Amino acid sequence: MPNVILDFEKPLLELENRIAELKQYAGDKGIDLAAEINILENRLRELKKEIYENLTPWQRTQLARHPERPNALDYFNLLFTDFLPLCGDRCYGDDPALVGGIARFEGVPVTVIGHVKGHNTKENLARNFGMPNPEGFRKALRLVQQAEKFQRPVISLVDTPGAYSGAGAEERGQAWAIANNLFAFSRLKTPIIVIITGEGGSGGALALGVGDVLLMLENSIFSVISPEGCATILWKDSQRAPEAASALKLTASELLSLGLIDGVIPEPLGGAHRDPKGTADNIRAEIRQRLQELRQIDAEQLVAARWSRLRRICGF
Amino acid sequence: MLKDLFRKQKRYITVQPGTAPEHEEEKEPLWIKCPDCGEILYVRELEKGLKVCSKCRYHFRLSAPERIAATVDDNTFQELDGDLKAVDPLSFPAYRSKLSSAEQETGMRDAILTGQGAIEGRPVLIGVLEPNFIMGSMGCIVGEKITRLVERAIKSKLPVILFSASGGARMQEGVFSLMQMAKTSAAIARLHEAGILYVSVLTDPTTGGVLASFATLGDIILAEPGALIGFAGRRVTEQTLKEKLPPDFQTAEFCFNHGLIDLIVPRNEMRQILAQILSLHSERG
Numbered sequence: 001m002p003n004v005i006l007d008f009e010k011p012l013l014e015l016e017n018r019i020a021e022l023k024q025y026a027g028d029k030g031i032d033l034a035a036e037i038n039i040l041e042n043r044l045r046e047l048k049k050e051i052y053e054n055l056t057p058w059q060r061t062q063l064a065r066h067p068e069r070p071n072a073l074d075y076f077n078l079l080f081t082d083f084l085p086l087c088g089d090r091c092y093g094d095d096p097a098l099v100g101g102i103a104r105f106e107g108v109p110v111t112v113i114g115h116v117k118g119h120n121t122k123e124n125l126a127r128n129f130g131m132p133n134p135e136g137f138r139k140a141l142r143l144v145q146q147a148e149k150f151q152r153p154v155i156s157l158v159d160t161p162g163a164y165s166g167a168g169a170e171e172r173g174q175a176w177a178i179a180n181n182l183f184a185f186s187r188l189k190t191p192i193i194v195i196i197t198g199e200g201g202s203g204g205a206l207a208l209g210v211g212d213v214l215l216m217l218e219n220s221i222f223s224v225i226s227p228e229g230c231a232t233i234l235w236k237d238s239q240r241a242p243e244a245a246s247a248l249k250l251t252a253s254e255l256l257s258l259g260l261i262d263g264v265i266p267e268p269l270g271g272a273h274r275d276p277k278g279t280a281d282n283i284r285a286e287i288r289q290r291l292q293e294l295r296q297i298d299a300e301q302l303v304a305a306r307w308s309r310l311r312r313i314c315g316f
Numbered sequence: 317m318l319k320d321l322f323r324k325q326k327r328y329i330t331v332q333p334g335t336a337p338e339h340e341e342e343k344e345p346l347w348i349k350c351p352d353c354g355e356i357l358y359v360r361e362l363e364k365g366l367k368v369c370s371k372c373r374y375h376f377r378l379s380a381p382e383r384i385a386a387t388v389d390d391n392t393f394q395e396l397d398g399d400l401k402a403v404d405p406l407s408f409p410a411y412r413s414k415l416s417s418a419e420q421e422t423g424m425r426d427a428i429l430t431g432q433g434a435i436e437g438r439p440v441l442i443g444v445l446e447p448n449f450i451m452g453s454m455g456c457i458v459g460e461k462i463t464r465l466v467e468r469a470i471k472s473k474l475p476v477i478l479f480s481a482s483g484g485a486r487m488q489e490g491v492f493s494l495m496q497m498a499k500t501s502a503a504i505a506r507l508h509e510a511g512i513l514y515v516s517v518l519t520d521p522t523t524g525g526v527l528a529s530f531a532t533l534g535d536i537i538l539a540e541p542g543a544l545i546g547f548a549g550r551r552v553t554e555q556t557l558k559e560k561l562p563p564d565f566q567t568a569e570f571c572f573n574h575g576l577i578d579l580i581v582p583r584n585e586m587r588q589i590l591a592q593i594l595s596l597h598s599e600r601g
Contacts, residue, residue, distance in 0.1 A: 163528075176576060178528040178547075179527075179530070179531075179532040180533075182498050182501035182528075183504060183533055186501060187502075202494060203528045206494060210501075210502070224487055224489075224490050224494040225485075233487065247406070249490050255491060260492070306502075310499045311503075313456075314496065314499075315460065
């Protein structure tokens with residue numbers, strides 16, 4: 001069981017505790033309670049299905065932000081071998097909120113980049129809660145340009161509340177850094193696969209989000225503004241975030257049916273944090289297939305197709 | 317939050333009917349108070365002076381048609397894609413009524429006016445964001461019209477000038493709006509590869525997703541004095557930092573001092589500077 005249990009998961013926790021107690025009791029007393037335990041376990045399975053297959057957009061938002069949800073570094077370990085982190089923007093500093101480097105995916109060298117949130121307060125303070133400064137975006141730009149030079153495909157994992165809004169970030173051109181990434185990623189002559197693994201928060205997410213394929217994990221979100229921010233603007237009440245989450249159409253399945261993303265990667269029941277390995281297996285299968293397709297297309301065609309994908313969004 | 321950006325706009329003083337009987341039938345106020353220095357300004361004089369306060373040089377916001385009039389040679393502007401009308405792709409709560417009141421207030425169909433015109437006789441493709449249409453925010457139509465303007469520039473080899481005045485991406489169109497950041501930036505990248513000049517002019521206010529896309533991708537970036545220019549809202553930043561920020565934070569001057577823009581150009585010199593830039597790019601070196 002994860003350490004952090006969300007409100008809507010509490011009935012599951014109660015049931016799981018009861019099963020554990022019963023097992024303990026049966027073991028201690030030497031009584032056969034297999035039938036009773038079996039009934040409860042069946043009930044648990046049903047309840048899990050019922051809860052996780054009917055999540056509201058706000059509940060998915062909570063899952064997408066779950067502190068134990070695997071971050072980019074977890075996925076780098078699960079998906080790749082020989083990961084070599086590369087640091088710094090060659091200008092000002094290194095941004096721990098955005099990591100990247102070179103690795104192998106099933107033997108093939110790839111460039112990997114991703115936002116990194118922490119799993120606890122200490123890690124989050126070190127990672128600035130996954131909110132990059134301009135240095136992070138500039139490092140990502142440097143790494144993808146390096147990937148282009150060496151003809152390596154890029155795998156980009158998106159998970160951020162947004163770009164950091166600090167005085168230093170403004171002084172060093174936060175908006176300029178994001179715009180430059182959108183500009184450069186759109187013309188990069190090497191395949192780019194983007195996977196939103198958690199929170200796809202606005203411009204800070206999009207700065208790693210322009211590519212040939214845009215996929216989302218089942219319980220991830222992608223939005224122009226946080227539900228809290230939206231509720232504050234609309235109703236001057238951040239408590240109404242659940243309503244805003246519905247209005248924004250920020251879930252993977254909604255964005256797929258709106259034609260804004262290319263696919264949804266399923267998560268094991270209960271969310272990625274309950275089974276990081278299982279989640280990574282699903283991601284791996286998807287990367288393998290997409291990479292195989294993209295590597296057959298020549299670079300000029302790839303860039304032309306990337307443009308026409310963007311061009312079509314709200315093309316009239 | 318972002319609404320505060322636009323608060324400065326309509327602080328008219330009331331004029332008693334008795335004091336100006338000859339203008340009783342007019343709806344527009346005769347006098348306006350400068351939000352910066354407090355000077356009471358005669359509206360007709362203000363308009364003659366391109367809406368710059370004669371006392372403190374405060375630059376009032378211009379609507380998109382006013383900007384075109386102040387920038388483009390008389391009788392040369394021809395609007396493009398004027399038939400495109402705002403859409404509501406998410407069926408977002410209360411968005412349709414917001415759109416229709418914005419349409420009524422501004423007489424525009426969305427937050428941008430694009431077209432072809434001439435500056436000092438030199439033809440140019442020009443786009444101007446309308447700050448009074450849902451804060452000049454960028455949704456599908458703004459992104460599409462900029463993209464079409466850029467595509468036309470690639471075809472016709474004409475230079476592009478975009479005047480920004482925007483609160484950022486339009487929330488009510490969700491990820492459709494967000495993707496306009498990518499779409500317009502990618503369009504500018506194609507313009508860049510085609511070797512065509514793009515001048516971006518940042519006016520009050522240029523923030524959020526507009527600043528973080530096409531507005532900062534100009535070959536040359538100009539700004540009007542005192543314009544609010546920043547990625548995150550000032551209040552958000554103050555909350556993040558839990559401290560007061562310097563008074564010039566996120567202004568044109570702040571951006572200039574940090575090397576983020578090329579020049580600050582007062583409104584009465586803008587036409588001349590743009591003409592100079594166009595002239596300097598009219599032949600290869």
